[in-house]
Amino acid sequence: MNKSFKLHVMLQILILFVIYLFANRLYAQYLAYEFIQDKVNLELLNLVESQDTFSNKSTESKTKFFSNTKLNSLVKCSTTHHLTNDLCEEFKNPSIDWTQTETVKSESIKFGKHSFNGVTWKIAHKKNNLVDDYLAVDESEINLILEQTWEIRDYVQSRIYLFMITLLVIFSYYLSNHIVKIINKAKKYISNTDIKNLSEIPSSPAIYTEFQPFIDVFNDLRVRLKTSFEQASRFSSDASHELKTPLTILRGYAERGVKTSKDGSNEQIQFILMAEEIGRLINITDKLLILARSDAGRLEITPSLVNLTDVFEQLASDAETINPDLRISTNIQKKINWKCDPQLIHQLIYNLYSNAFKYNTVNGWIHFELTLVNHELTMAVINSSVNVPKDLSDKAFDRFYRGDESHTRKIEGTGLGLSLCKEIAKIHGGELSLEVNAQQEVSAKFTVKVKD
Amino acid sequence: MTRVLLVEDERKIADFVIHGLQSEGYEVTHESDGVSGLESILNATYDLVLLDIMLPGKPGTEVLQSMRESSIKTPVIMLTAKSELTDKLLGFKLGADDYLAKPFFMEELTARCKALLNRNQNTNTEAITVGELTLDKITRRVNWRERSMILSQREFTLLEYLMRSPGNVFSRQQIMQFVWGIDFNTQTNIVDVCIQRIRKKLVNTEKDDLSEFPIESIRGIGYKIKKSD
Numbered sequence: 001m002n003k004s005f006k007l008h009v010m011l012q013i014l015i016l017f018v019i020y021l022f023a024n025r026l027y028a029q030y031l032a033y034e035f036i037q038d039k040v041n042l043e044l045l046n047l048v049e050s051q052d053t054f055s056n057k058s059t060e061s062k063t064k065f066f067s068n069t070k071l072n073s074l075v076k077c078s079t080t081h082h083l084t085n086d087l088c089e090e091f092k093n094p095s096i097d098w099t100q101t102e103t104v105k106s107e108s109i110k111f112g113k114h115s116f117n118g119v120t121w122k123i124a125h126k127k128n129n130l131v132d133d134y135l136a137v138d139e140s141e142i143n144l145i146l147e148q149t150w151e152i153r154d155y156v157q158s159r160i161y162l163f164m165i166t167l168l169v170i171f172s173y174y175l176s177n178h179i180v181k182i183i184n185k186a187k188k189y190i191s192n193t194d195i196k197n198l199s200e201i202p203s204s205p206a207i208y209t210e211f212q213p214f215i216d217v218f219n220d221l222r223v224r225l226k227t228s229f230e231q232a233s234r235f236s237s238d239a240s241h242e243l244k245t246p247l248t249i250l251r252g253y254a255e256r257g258v259k260t261s262k263d264g265s266n267e268q269i270q271f272i273l274m275a276e277e278i279g280r281l282i283n284i285t286d287k288l289l290i291l292a293r294s295d296a297g298r299l300e301i302t303p304s305l306v307n308l309t310d311v312f313e314q315l316a317s318d319a320e321t322i323n324p325d326l327r328i329s330t331n332i333q334k335k336i337n338w339k340c341d342p343q344l345i346h347q348l349i350y351n352l353y354s355n356a357f358k359y360n361t362v363n364g365w366i367h368f369e370l371t372l373v374n375h376e377l378t379m380a381v382i383n384s385s386v387n388v389p390k391d392l393s394d395k396a397f398d399r400f401y402r403g404d405e406s407h408t409r410k411i412e413g414t415g416l417g418l419s420l421c422k423e424i425a426k427i428h429g430g431e432l433s434l435e436v437n438a439q440q441e442v443s444a445k446f447t448v449k450v451k452d
Numbered sequence: 453m454t455r456v457l458l459v460e461d462e463r464k465i466a467d468f469v470i471h472g473l474q475s476e477g478y479e480v481t482h483e484s485d486g487v488s489g490l491e492s493i494l495n496a497t498y499d500l501v502l503l504d505i506m507l508p509g510k511p512g513t514e515v516l517q518s519m520r521e522s523s524i525k526t527p528v529i530m531l532t533a534k535s536e537l538t539d540k541l542l543g544f545k546l547g548a549d550d551y552l553a554k555p556f557f558m559e560e561l562t563a564r565c566k567a568l569l570n571r572n573q574n575t576n577t578e579a580i581t582v583g584e585l586t587l588d589k590i591t592r593r594v595n596w597r598e599r600s601m602i603l604s605q606r607e608f609t610l611l612e613y614l615m616r617s618p619g620n621v622f623s624r625q626q627i628m629q630f631v632w633g634i635d636f637n638t639q640t641n642i643v644d645v646c647i648q649r650i651r652k653k654l655v656n657t658e659k660d661d662l663s664e665f666p667i668e669s670i671r672g673i674g675y676k677i678k679k680s681d
């Protein structure tokens with residue numbers, strides 16, 4: 001089954017969006033972490049710089065970022081202010097890796113990290129001739145700030161994502177719809193083409209330049225198609241003349257032979273047989289020519305009103321004479337007239353009719369149906385049969401298909417009849433179907449919508 | 453004597469058409485291209501013209517147009533291998549009286565010739581008579597000796613078909629195809645059944661001699677209507 005393009009586009013866009021969200025979150029987390037670290041560094045820098053911090057006069061935050069929050073875990077060590085504890089002693093540990101050095105007012109301040117009793121400290125160290133000060137902050141406090149910030153962000157984002165996904169679905173639907181519309185436009189342009197108007201290339205539909213090559217390729221194809229169709233139809237018309245002339249001559253001589261030979265003589269019988277075979281040849285030629293013309297799109301109908309009720313009643317009454325062993329039943333609606341090509345429709349009806357006899361059984365039956373219900377005209381010939389191939393419904397309309405040859409060899413036929421009927425049905429805007437049921441009953445049905 | 457002009461470029465077709473028409477007692481003139489055909493039409497008087505459409509020099513449709521423009525009202529039958537309806541319609545529009553697509557039966561052609569000539573001579577075309585047998589085309593009534601019956605559609609078509617060409621033998625297949633439009637072999641004896649019905653309607657087995665009835669069965673072949681003497 002084909003996938004829906006619209007659904008496909010929506011899914012693709014949603015997947016892309018999810019990937020984007022994931023990447024966005026990772027990168028944002030990284031950026032936020034860097035940001036917080038920077039801010040903490042700056043705060044520590046400012047605090048360690050100021051002597052007020054150690055004199056305990058002020059605990060005011062020095063940077064704007066921390067103006068509303070206080071670093072609760074702040075540990076102060078100062079030699080000048082005699083602030084010291086176990087931690088302060090620990091900070092003097094020479095194993096501390098001072099990774100970063102900032103210079104403020106010609107004083108260099110070092111930053112480092114140190115774990116002590118399971119707590120990781122971020123330490124700022126200022127040292128000169130007079131002072132040897134440390135400021136340390138518990139890393140987990142920094143992380144806590146990060147987490148708090150993140151919580152707000154998550155809350156906001158979760159609402160926004162819902163909104164964004166809805167928006168995306170609408171957007172992708174709109175987008176795919178738009179594309180499908182363009183394709184439909186192109187399709188409409190192409191579908192207006194048939195064999196009859198191949199030569200007239202209609203003006204391109206107003207679609208985007210990117211689609212123009214598509215239309216150009218099609219128009220190119222169209223020109224090539226036209227050439228080959230012209231060749232094919234010229235062939236059929238030439239063949240018509242070339243075949244019919246010798247056939248006319250042959251038939252003429254056979255006929256003359258019948259006329260001039262003695263009645264009932266062997267010569268006359270031979271001439272008659274010859275004439276019959278020529279007749280069959282003419283018949284096949286006619287069928288092939290109609291098919292060839294139909295293929296070339298040159299089969300035209302000349303409609304006139306046909307009284308189908310009369311035709312069917314006559315056929316049903318003939319059926320009893322043609323084969324008195326068959327049971328004939330009918331459901332023929334009165335006064336059905338249809339505007340169609342009389343010759344072609346007769347050919348269609350006769351083909352179905354003759355098949356019903358040819359492929360019937362001993363003591364079988366034929367049912368004729370002609371109805372007009374709700375503007376739908378139905379002509380059906382249903383008959384009993386035997387040894388019906390299982391794939392009959394699919395294959396019967398193939399040219400030269402003759403069923404199972406071992407059963408049909410004895411039955412005369414060209415295998416062209418039903419494919420011809422199909423073309424005749426098609427050109428009349430109708431539908432021809434062939435169905436076989438479990439009881440080996442074959443139903444050939446032609447339906448067409450008719451105007452009043 | 454009835455004079456017929458045949459304009460046809462295929463020599464072999466012309467041969468048997470000429471032969472067929474001559475055996476019906478017509479005087480046939482043959483031209484093999486459009487230009488000399490038109491010349492002949494303009495310079496001589498004919499009772500009937502048989503005109504092929506695909507002709508060298510000048511197509512049959514143009515010949516027809518030129519002769520109608522010169523007010524020559526001779527009936528014309530168009531002959532062609534092209535059975536395309538556009539040609540047919542064009543033919544009638546230009547003033548053709550009939551149209552016969554190749555390949556045709558010579559019987560068919562002579563029958564149509566006769567019908568056209570009869571129409572032109574204002575003779576009664578509503579009935580065909582062969583010997584004692586008369587068939588009314590309008591009422592489908594058939595008369596033979598003192599019997600008079602109405603025929604069914606199929607019986608009428610069959611009898612008319614045979615009566616159009618008395619003396620000619622028609623095979624069962626030929627009759628079946630013409631009357632019933634059937635071109636399949638179903639081992640049916642529908643033709644024989646129909647002939648028997650006609651015979652039964654007209655022949656009184658007590659009074660009449662069956663051998664005097666004009667429909668004659670030719671063994672192994674088919675039927676014919678006996679020519680009136």
